[in-house]
Amino acid sequence: MATTHVAARSAATGRKRRRSGLARREALWCYVFMAPAILGVLLFSVGPMIASFVLSFTSYDMLSSPEWVGPKNYTKLAADPLFLKSLQVTLTYAVVVVPGTMLMGLVVAILLNAKLPAIGFFRSAYYLPTVIGGVAVARVWAMLYNPEVGLFNQILGLFGIDGPGWLTDERWALWSLAFMGVWGFGGTMLIYLAGLQGIPKELYEAAEVDGAGGFRKHIFVTIPMLSNVTFFNLVMGIIGALQVFAEPFVLTQGTGRPNNSTLLLPLYLYKVAFEYLEMGYAAAIAWVVFAITLVLTALVFRSLPLWVHTEVSDN
Amino acid sequence: MAKAEDTGGRPLSRTEITVRLVVLTLGTFAVLTPVLWTVLTSLKTAQQTLQSPPVWLFTPQWGNFAEVLQLVPFQNYALNTAVVVTGVVVGTLLSCSFSAYGFARLRARGRNAIFGVLMATMMLPSTVTLVPTYIVFNKIGWLNTFLPLIVPAFFGSAFFIFMFRQFYLSIPKEVEEAARIDGAGYVRIWWSIFLPLSMPVIATVTVFTFVGTYNDFFGPLIYLTDESKWTISVALSSFGGSPKIGPQLHMLSAATMIAAAPSIVVFLLAQRYYVNGISVAGVNK
Numbered sequence: 001m002a003t004t005h006v007a008a009r010s011a012a013t014g015r016k017r018r019r020s021g022l023a024r025r026e027a028l029w030c031y032v033f034m035a036p037a038i039l040g041v042l043l044f045s046v047g048p049m050i051a052s053f054v055l056s057f058t059s060y061d062m063l064s065s066p067e068w069v070g071p072k073n074y075t076k077l078a079a080d081p082l083f084l085k086s087l088q089v090t091l092t093y094a095v096v097v098v099p100g101t102m103l104m105g106l107v108v109a110i111l112l113n114a115k116l117p118a119i120g121f122f123r124s125a126y127y128l129p130t131v132i133g134g135v136a137v138a139r140v141w142a143m144l145y146n147p148e149v150g151l152f153n154q155i156l157g158l159f160g161i162d163g164p165g166w167l168t169d170e171r172w173a174l175w176s177l178a179f180m181g182v183w184g185f186g187g188t189m190l191i192y193l194a195g196l197q198g199i200p201k202e203l204y205e206a207a208e209v210d211g212a213g214g215f216r217k218h219i220f221v222t223i224p225m226l227s228n229v230t231f232f233n234l235v236m237g238i239i240g241a242l243q244v245f246a247e248p249f250v251l252t253q254g255t256g257r258p259n260n261s262t263l264l265l266p267l268y269l270y271k272v273a274f275e276y277l278e279m280g281y282a283a284a285i286a287w288v289v290f291a292i293t294l295v296l297t298a299l300v301f302r303s304l305p306l307w308v309h310t311e312v313s314d315n
Numbered sequence: 316m317a318k319a320e321d322t323g324g325r326p327l328s329r330t331e332i333t334v335r336l337v338v339l340t341l342g343t344f345a346v347l348t349p350v351l352w353t354v355l356t357s358l359k360t361a362q363q364t365l366q367s368p369p370v371w372l373f374t375p376q377w378g379n380f381a382e383v384l385q386l387v388p389f390q391n392y393a394l395n396t397a398v399v400v401t402g403v404v405v406g407t408l409l410s411c412s413f414s415a416y417g418f419a420r421l422r423a424r425g426r427n428a429i430f431g432v433l434m435a436t437m438m439l440p441s442t443v444t445l446v447p448t449y450i451v452f453n454k455i456g457w458l459n460t461f462l463p464l465i466v467p468a469f470f471g472s473a474f475f476i477f478m479f480r481q482f483y484l485s486i487p488k489e490v491e492e493a494a495r496i497d498g499a500g501y502v503r504i505w506w507s508i509f510l511p512l513s514m515p516v517i518a519t520v521t522v523f524t525f526v527g528t529y530n531d532f533f534g535p536l537i538y539l540t541d542e543s544k545w546t547i548s549v550a551l552s553s554f555g556g557s558p559k560i561g562p563q564l565h566m567l568s569a570a571t572m573i574a575a576a577p578s579i580v581v582f583l584l585a586q587r588y589y590v591n592g593i594s595v596a597g598v599n600k
Contacts, residue, residue: 027423030422031423033413035414037414048446048447048451118336122339124583128582133532142567143352143568151369154368242440243440246532283447293440
């Protein structure tokens with residue numbers, strides 16, 4: 001009795017030890033497998049993020065060693081007319097492009113979400129602009145915006161209208177850039193399309209029973225049911241709009257002209273870092289961009305209960 | 316063709332189908348107009364590009380494409396781009412599938428927290444990390460080489476790790492256990508069982524990475540200072556100011572279309588994977 005008890009116990013601890021040995025081996029391998037990702041996060045995200053924060057309190061031109069200047073870069077930013085202009089330009093751009101892209105994406109997704117002939121062709125066609133790189137997009141649109149022989153002013157000319165200098169007139173340049181940005185609504189559209197396919201058909205049937213027509217059905221069923229997708233598109237749209245670089249760089253040959261009206265923040269950051277070689281100041285700009293992104297994202301998150309529809313379980 | 320239905324599964328009448336098709340066709344035309352206009356311009360003579368009102372009927376100058384390739388060392392740019400894209404695709408596939416195996420199939424303390432941090436990096440604007448990363452690559456002498464563009468790809472990328480992980484989570488445990496009994500180690504299981512099984516994910520990640528890297532502009536612009544190292548996107552950005560191409564709209568258009576073609580072609584050939592990938596991105600958030 002006693003011996004069997006002891007034997008059973010030692011067998012149990014043996015098994016336990018073996019299992020914990022196996023678990024430890026598994027854990028070790030788990031870390032080995034995760035290692036590239038962990039290193040990647042440390043080397044290319046968290047590390048540089050901290051480094052850029054430290055750097056933003058220095059003056060550094062890459063030739064002499066960095067010099068600690070305290071919060072001077074930030075106070076300089078607050079009084080830098082170019083930075084303030086750039087901030088204003090960027091926010092204006094985002095306020096136009098983010099909702100514009102989402103509205104276009106939603107409307108086209110609803111139109112496309114039907115079993116129609118050639119639906120695959122339409123979907124690809126609307127998505128196509130987003131696979132063209134920023135540089136080529138800028139080149140393509142420069143052809144349309146050309147003041148003398150571009151398509152837009154040629155068309156306006158047919159009606160006897162003397163079209164503006166889309167990219168050279170300060171009043172138009174940012175709008176031209178934003179219009180071009182909305183052209184890339186394909187990504188938002190596809191995400192909406194995926195969301196639409198997940199809406200239960202019964203809801204529409206119920207709405208119909210209640211007498212809702214086509215438009216009202218979308219207002220009362222589609223839009224609330226897609227609110228989580230809208231939230232995703234909104235957050236990603238904000239992050240994306242604050243990072244647009246290639247288009248203004250190519251269209252203005254890196255200047256942000258006319259009169260800095262297209263000087264989006266990434267372009268200004270590029271100039272400060274790589275033309276003026278003020279790395280500390282550039283890091284400060286980067287952190288302000290990051291802070292703005294965080295604040296806007298946080299605002300969207302906080303507003304969630306106001307407009308995001310959550311499923312109520314039926315039990 | 317299945318019967319036409321709308322979002323709510325309601326059958327569409329003939330008129331409704333017609334109206335939708337007309338609206339969609341007009342929309343498609345509007346969306347593709349910028350590209351079509353550039354294609355038209357690329358096939359004109361220099362003199363025709365300057366005419367107002369525009370000429371619509373003309374003999375296409377296919378020779379423009381050959382000519383623009385002569386004006387600049389295009390082969391050189393294409394080769395550079397191919398090196399970068401290949402490096403990034405290989406690095407991304409290896410590192411992301413490798414790490415995803417750990418996240419999906421092995422247990423260790425802190426694994427989920429690490430995964431959370433990794434996912435959070437997706438929200439990090441690349442501008443924040445830009446300056447220090449550039450300084451370090453500059454200090455270790457990687458400026459004007461492809462290394463700053465390729466090496467980071469070997470350290471995973473949050474979204475693609477997520478995609479591989481989702482796929483690996485769906486593979487039944489038995490697959491692994493049989494191999495374990497045969498004495499296979501984890502690395503062998505990843506390499507000879509999981510990787511071959513994940514072809515659909517590999518295809519999606521390849522297409523995404525190809526298009527993304529091919530189109531990337533900021534990285535090549537700051538790291539590749541010497542013209543002999545330029546990628547196609549950097550070269551295309553410089554053509555506007557180039558005396559050989561710049562003012563000639565037909566040449567500029569031809570160069571633009573040549574530069575845009577690879578990512579368009581890859582997208583058209585692999586749209587199935589592309590569309591799936593985008594949907595995954597949206598639905599899982």
